[in-house]
Amino acid sequence: MLSRTAENLYWLARYVERAEYLARTIDATLRVTALPAAYIGKTNEWDSALLTAGVAESFYQTHEDANEHNVVDYLSFSADNPSSIRNCIEAARLNSRSVRTALTSEMWDTINSAWIELQAVWSKGTSTREELAKFLRFVQETSLRFDGSAYRTMLRNDAYWFSRLGLHLERADNTARILDVKYHMLLPEEEHVGGPLDFYQWSSILRSVSALTAYHWVYRETLKPWLVADLLILNGTLPRSLASCYDNLVRNLDQIGVAYGRQGPAQRHARGIRNRLEHSNMNDIFQHGVHEFIQEFITDNSRLGEIITKQYLI
Amino acid sequence: MAVAFDEMNIPGGDLRPAYQELARWLKETPPEALEYRRQEAELLFRRIGITFAVYGEAESTERLIPFDVIPRIMSGKEWALLERGLKQRVRALNMFLRDIYHGRDILRAEIVPDDLIFQNPVFRPEMNGQQVPHDVYVHIAGIDIVRVDAKNFIVLEDNARTPSGVSYMLENREIMMRLFPDLFARHRVAPVERYPDELLSALRSVAPQSAQGEPTVALLTPGVYNSAYYEHSFLADKLGIELVEGRDLIIKNNEVFMRTTEGLKRVDVIYRRVDDDFIDPLTFRPDSVLGVPGLMSAYAAGNITLANAVGTGIADDKAIYSYMPDIVKFYLGEEPILKNVPTWRCREPKDLAYVLDNLGDLVVKEVHGSGGYGMLIGPAATKATIEAFREKLKREPEGFIAQPTLALSTCPTCTASGLAPRHVDLRPFVLTGSKSTTIVPGGLTRVALKEGSLVVNSSQGGGTKDTWILDE
Numbered sequence: 001m002l003s004r005t006a007e008n009l010y011w012l013a014r015y016v017e018r019a020e021y022l023a024r025t026i027d028a029t030l031r032v033t034a035l036p037a038a039y040i041g042k043t044n045e046w047d048s049a050l051l052t053a054g055v056a057e058s059f060y061q062t063h064e065d066a067n068e069h070n071v072v073d074y075l076s077f078s079a080d081n082p083s084s085i086r087n088c089i090e091a092a093r094l095n096s097r098s099v100r101t102a103l104t105s106e107m108w109d110t111i112n113s114a115w116i117e118l119q120a121v122w123s124k125g126t127s128t129r130e131e132l133a134k135f136l137r138f139v140q141e142t143s144l145r146f147d148g149s150a151y152r153t154m155l156r157n158d159a160y161w162f163s164r165l166g167l168h169l170e171r172a173d174n175t176a177r178i179l180d181v182k183y184h185m186l187l188p189e190e191e192h193v194g195g196p197l198d199f200y201q202w203s204s205i206l207r208s209v210s211a212l213t214a215y216h217w218v219y220r221e222t223l224k225p226w227l228v229a230d231l232l233i234l235n236g237t238l239p240r241s242l243a244s245c246y247d248n249l250v251r252n253l254d255q256i257g258v259a260y261g262r263q264g265p266a267q268r269h270a271r272g273i274r275n276r277l278e279h280s281n282m283n284d285i286f287q288h289g290v291h292e293f294i295q296e297f298i299t300d301n302s303r304l305g306e307i308i309t310k311q312y313l314i
Numbered sequence: 315m316a317v318a319f320d321e322m323n324i325p326g327g328d329l330r331p332a333y334q335e336l337a338r339w340l341k342e343t344p345p346e347a348l349e350y351r352r353q354e355a356e357l358l359f360r361r362i363g364i365t366f367a368v369y370g371e372a373e374s375t376e377r378l379i380p381f382d383v384i385p386r387i388m389s390g391k392e393w394a395l396l397e398r399g400l401k402q403r404v405r406a407l408n409m410f411l412r413d414i415y416h417g418r419d420i421l422r423a424e425i426v427p428d429d430l431i432f433q434n435p436v437f438r439p440e441m442n443g444q445q446v447p448h449d450v451y452v453h454i455a456g457i458d459i460v461r462v463d464a465k466n467f468i469v470l471e472d473n474a475r476t477p478s479g480v481s482y483m484l485e486n487r488e489i490m491m492r493l494f495p496d497l498f499a500r501h502r503v504a505p506v507e508r509y510p511d512e513l514l515s516a517l518r519s520v521a522p523q524s525a526q527g528e529p530t531v532a533l534l535t536p537g538v539y540n541s542a543y544y545e546h547s548f549l550a551d552k553l554g555i556e557l558v559e560g561r562d563l564i565i566k567n568n569e570v571f572m573r574t575t576e577g578l579k580r581v582d583v584i585y586r587r588v589d590d591d592f593i594d595p596l597t598f599r600p601d602s603v604l605g606v607p608g609l610m611s612a613y614a615a616g617n618i619t620l621a622n623a624v625g626t627g628i629a630d631d632k633a634i635y636s637y638m639p640d641i642v643k644f645y646l647g648e649e650p651i652l653k654n655v656p657t658w659r660c661r662e663p664k665d666l667a668y669v670l671d672n673l674g675d676l677v678v679k680e681v682h683g684s685g686g687y688g689m690l691i692g693p694a695a696t697k698a699t700i701e702a703f704r705e706k707l708k709r710e711p712e713g714f715i716a717q718p719t720l721a722l723s724t725c726p727t728c729t730a731s732g733l734a735p736r737h738v739d740l741r742p743f744v745l746t747g748s749k750s751t752t753i754v755p756g757g758l759t760r761v762a763l764k765e766g767s768l769v770v771n772s773s774q775g776g777g778t779k780d781t782w783i784l785d786e
Contacts (some may be wrong), residue, residue, distance in 0.1 A: 003573045004562050097363070097538045100547040101557050105362075112363050158575060260576050312575045 005099045006162040007313035012095040013150075013166035016111075019088035020143035021174040021208075022075050023136045025049050028208035030129075032200055033068065045204075046071040051181040052208075055081055072132060077125040085139055089118050102159045106149035114142040158259060161252040165308060168252070172245035172301050178208055179232055180294040183225075202228050209240045229290060230282045242297060246274040249304070256312075266307045273300050318721040319463045320735050321386065330464075332387045332784055335500045340384075345732060351493045352383050352728055358489055364481070364548075366541045366772060379482065380777035385490065385497075386725045386738060386759045390504075390786040393755055396459065396467055396742070399651030401751045402642060404455045404744045407474055407629050409645040411451035414628060415441045425640050435682070436627030438590060440597060444614060446623045447522045448748040453621035454513070454585075455744040456480075459652070459757075461723040468653045468720070470739060472638070474630040475622060476587050479758040479778075480743050481545040484509060484552075486780040487756075502785040504755035509743070510552035512754065516747035517553075517583050520619050524569075525582035532556045532572060534563070534586040534593075536604045546587050560588070565608035568615035583619040590624050632681045632715050633659065655720060661712040669716040670707065673700050676716045677768075678707065691768060693719050722768055725779065727761055737762045739770050740781065755783035 029049045046066040050056040053075055062080065063070055078084045093115040096108055117138065126132040147167070154160040182205050202223040206212040211231060218235060219227050236243040249270045257263040285293045317325075322333040329337050356378065359365075365376035388396075413420050414431060415438075421428050431437050456477025458470040487506055491498055514531065521529030535546035537559050550557035562572050563581065571578035586593060592602040597610040612618045628634060634641075636657040642650040658665035658676075669676060678690040690703045707714055724735035742757030759779040760770035770776040 001575050002556055002558065002562050003575055004559070005556075006575045094538065097543070097547070100363075101551040108363065109361055113361060116360065162575075256575075262576075314573075 001102065001158050001162075003313050005102050006158065007309070008095045008099040009102055009159055009163040010166035010308070010313065012092050012099070012111075013163040014170040015088040015092040015095065016143050016146050017167050017170040018083060018174070019085045019092070019139050021171075022053055022083070022085050022088070023139035023143075024208045024210065025052055025178070026072055026075055026132075027136050028204045029071075030068075030132075031207065032204045035200055043201075048181055049075065052178045053083070054177060055083065073125060076132075076135065077122070086118060086122075089114055089139075089142070104149065104153035106153045107146060110142065110145045110149055114138075114146075156255075158256055161256050161259075162312070164252045165249060168245040168248045169301065169305055169308075171240055172242050172249075173298065175209055175232055175240050175242060175245070176294050176298050176301065178205060179229060180291060180298070183229075183290050183294070199223055205232075211238055211240060214238055226282050226286065229285070233285065233293075234277060234280060234282065243274075243277045246270065246277055250274045253308075264311045266304065266311045269300075269304050269307050273297075273304065318735070318737065319461065319723045321388075321461070321723050321725045321738075323726075323735075332389045332392075336385065336387060336497070339497055339500065340726075340733070348383060348728060352381075355381050355383055355489050355493055358492070359485075362485070364485055364544055366544065379772045380763060380775075381486065381489070382727050382736075382761055382763075382777050382779045383490070383493065384726050384728060384733070385780045385782045386740075386761075387501075387782045387784065390784050392467075393504075393783045395651070397753055397755075399467065400457055400742055400744050400753055402646065402648065402651050403457060403469065403472070403638070404452060404746060404751055406638070406642040406645050407455065407472060408449070408451050408746060410641050411474075411623070411626055411629055412446075412449050413645075415625060416443060420641065420644055423644065425644050426634065426637050430631075430633050431628060434628060434631060434633075436590070436625075436631060438625035438628075440610060441623070441625040445616065447616070447619045448520045450520050450621075450746050450748065451623040451626050452629065453516055453520060453623075453746050455746070456741045457744060459740045459742065460655075460720060461738075461740075462720055463723075466653060468655055469638070470655060471632070472630045472635060473741075474626040476589065477741070477743065478542040478545050478587075479741055479760075480509065481548040482778050483743070483756060483758045483781070485548075486758075486778060490780045501782065504783040504785045506754045506756045509754045510549065512745055512752050513549070513585075514553045514555070516745045516752070517585055517619075517621055519747035519749060520621065521582045522616050522619050524617050526580075529582040530555075530580060531583040531585065532558045532563075532581050534558055534560070534584050534588050534606075536588050536592070540587070542587065549585075555585075558584075560603065560605045563606040563609070565606060565612050568608075568612045568617055570606070570609065570612050570618045581618065583621065585621045590627065593620075593624070632679055633661070633712075636715060655717045658716040660707060660714040660716060665716075666707070666711045669714075670704060673704060675719060677719050678703060678714055678716045681713050681715060691719065694766075694768075719768070725759075725761065727763070727777075727779070729763070729765075734765070736765070737768050737770065738779065755785075756781045 026049065029045045032045050044066060046068060049071055050059050050066055058081065059074055074081050074084065076085045081087065093111050096103055096111045100108055122135055126135050150163060182201065202225060203212055205228060206215050209232065215231055218231060221227060231238055231241065233242050235241045236247055238244055253267045253270050257267050322330060324330060359378050359381060365378055410420065420426050421431065452474045454477060456473035456479060458473065459467050460470050461467050483506060517531045518529050532555055533546055533550040535543060535557055547557055556572060558572055564571050564573060570581045572581055588604050591598050593605040594607060594609040595602045595605055596607045613620060636659055639650045639654055642648065658669050660666045660669055674692045676692045680688045690699065692700065722737040722739060725738045726733045727736040738759050738761045740757050740759050742753055745752050759781040761777050761779050762768055762770045763775060763777050
């Protein structure tokens with residue numbers, strides 16, 4: 001297939017995944033801020049939302065402080081923020097248009113309808129919490145529909161695999177980022193683990209990756225930081241964990257390698273990361289430092305993006 | 315202006331035969347049901363994304379071309395005549411182009427004046443003496459036809475460069491079949507859906523000799539911002555070929571390759587929807603980023619077929635148009651089956667004098683214009699506009715032609731106040747491969763939605779209809 005087509009599919013999946021992640025982040029943040037102050041302490045959750053979205057720096061170039069109103073607007077609707085939800089959906093739609101021949105009509109319909117709704121219903125943003133909740137649901141449903149239609153209707157060929165690569169790479173990045181920020185904010189504090197503050201912070205992390213129920217099924221325990229980290233980093237059964245993302249990345253890259261009759265640096269690099277995850281346990285990671293571990297992972301992950309680009313997309 | 319010929323109703327209350335079943339159906343169908351289907355159709359178009367962008371407007375204002383749910387119907391006999399006329403005309407167009415870029419017999423015979431060719435900006439000296447595969451220049455022609463009475467079809471324009479609209483012909487049919495299955499059940503409508511197949515085999519048939527095995531065909535688009543982008547992606551999809559942009563192609567050793575995830579892959583035939591001017595910055599406009607540097611060298615080396623060929627613009631020029639009946643006679647020795655609109659060439663003093671005296675009754679067109687821009691429709695224009703045009707004409711007479719205002723035929727059309735006659739034209743698509751010329755039965759009917767308006771162009775607010783050829 002055309003390199004440009006593969007690149008567009010790859011980024012299309014990334015944009016959709018990112019939009020959903022942002023919607024989840026806002027949703028989780030709203031829940032925490034709705035709690036009485038005694039439960040959440042003095043941290044500014046909106047600050048942390050900006051950090052996990054990776055846009056804190058650009059936000060503060062034009063804003064004095066972070067509050068619900070301006071962060072929600074910045075993450076959802078701002079034209080100045082290249083990865084606002086609106087810009088993600090617009091970019092996804094533009095990418096879809098340029099690779100329409102590689103999309104199934106269901107996928108195109110999902111993105112195009114979402115884009116039309118975005119303009120018709122959400123062009124002025126949201127002014128109440130109810131509207132915001134509706135908007136966030138709309139974004140999450142768009143992503144679910146898109147993912148579902150891709151899964152159900154695409155031929156299992158390179159077009160599918162490249163779009164899956166984009167999805168898992170983006171997802172791994174998002175999961176790693178949210179863990180890092182929360183750890184950063186929480187762990188320097190002395191270990192009063194198990195208090196209400198902690199509980200809500202950790203549950204918000206899990207909610208933002210849609211894994212709160214999964215946590216209880218897997219561990220049958222109250223929320224504990226190392227178990228949350230274990231779930232999100234090493235547990236291959238959780239679709240958003242780093243381990244699971246890398247299982248998928250390795251598999252999709254292998255499928256491409258087999259179809260093209262050739263392996264390359266992307267396959268090797270992805271396998272390297274997966275092997276490291278497979279042979280780690282939480283004890284080692286804590287010894288080494290969770291922050292350091294995740295920082296390395298984020299670097300390795302984006303390096304994989306560069307290698308894939310070089311090997312296939314340009 | 316005379317009362318226009320209506321394709322459904324004979325004055326006095328009778329129906330033309332092809333429309334009898336439709337008329338019966340319309341009588342049975344309540345207006346609300348029609349309106350409901352119209353809205354449904356619009357929703358479908360919007361969701362599928364069948365839109366076009368209007369130049370100068372932001373991308374977010376992609377527009378729908380209004381779709382009218384009342385089909386335009388033609389009998390098989392009428393179509394047979396049209397089909398013969400179209401094939402004849404396109405054969406002559408191809409012979410004319412081959413001659414212009416090679417022996418130039420027609421200039422020596424003084425049928426067409428030299429300066430109309432050599433001083434024409436769309437003439438491409440680069441194509442002089444250049445062999446094009448299988449001598450086909452215009453692989454895809456869109457011939458605009460109007461009807462003035464029960465017997466006569468008249469050619470309004472030959473589109474020999476990159477005619478568009480065929481996706482609407484196909485999508486209109488799909489949507490009609492979805493919304494009006496019972497109406498189809500009552501008619502025998504000749505299918506149009508094999509167009510993509512015919513197009514692909516025509517394109518494959520003209521591959522250069524150096525093509526290895528099954529020729530690789532690609533469709534070259536200027537990109538998503540082009541007004542006809544939807545059509546480009548639609549066709550590439552239906553044909554099962556890659557939709558490429560200039561940046562996807564690279565020339566090596568005078569061969570054309572596309573960049574794929576598995577490395578470079580040779581391309582043999584390019585259905586290009588990029589104009590000559592932009593196709594190769596090394597040969598034509600150096601500032602173009604849409605084209606492929608070196609494409610013309612690969613073309614000259616005989617390693618790639620471009621459809622349509624470079625330089626075909628000379629055949630759809632409005633000044634050349636007026637010579638088409640002579641061109642048909644010259645190459646084929648036959649009388650043209652399809653007539654031209656009588657045309658005054660303002661470059662000729664006698665014609666200019668007549669035109670200046672009768673501006674209020676004429677349509678004046680720029681020789682190189684298209685899309686309904688820059689034209690004067692005398693009967694509908696204000697005095698001031700007419701006077702402004704008079705000055706333009708005097709300043710640059712060779713830039714214009716003039717034609718009588720034709721009473722274009724009308725078809726019943728849904729309007730805010732119920733069914734009403736509106737003017738239509740027709741663009742059938744004629745395909746030429748190495749062995750044959752083919753046309754699927756039908757075309758794109760464009761309809762002027764404003765009452766009395768003769769302008770059917772989509773860029774001027776015209777709409778479209780499905781075109782039914784009855785299989786008898």
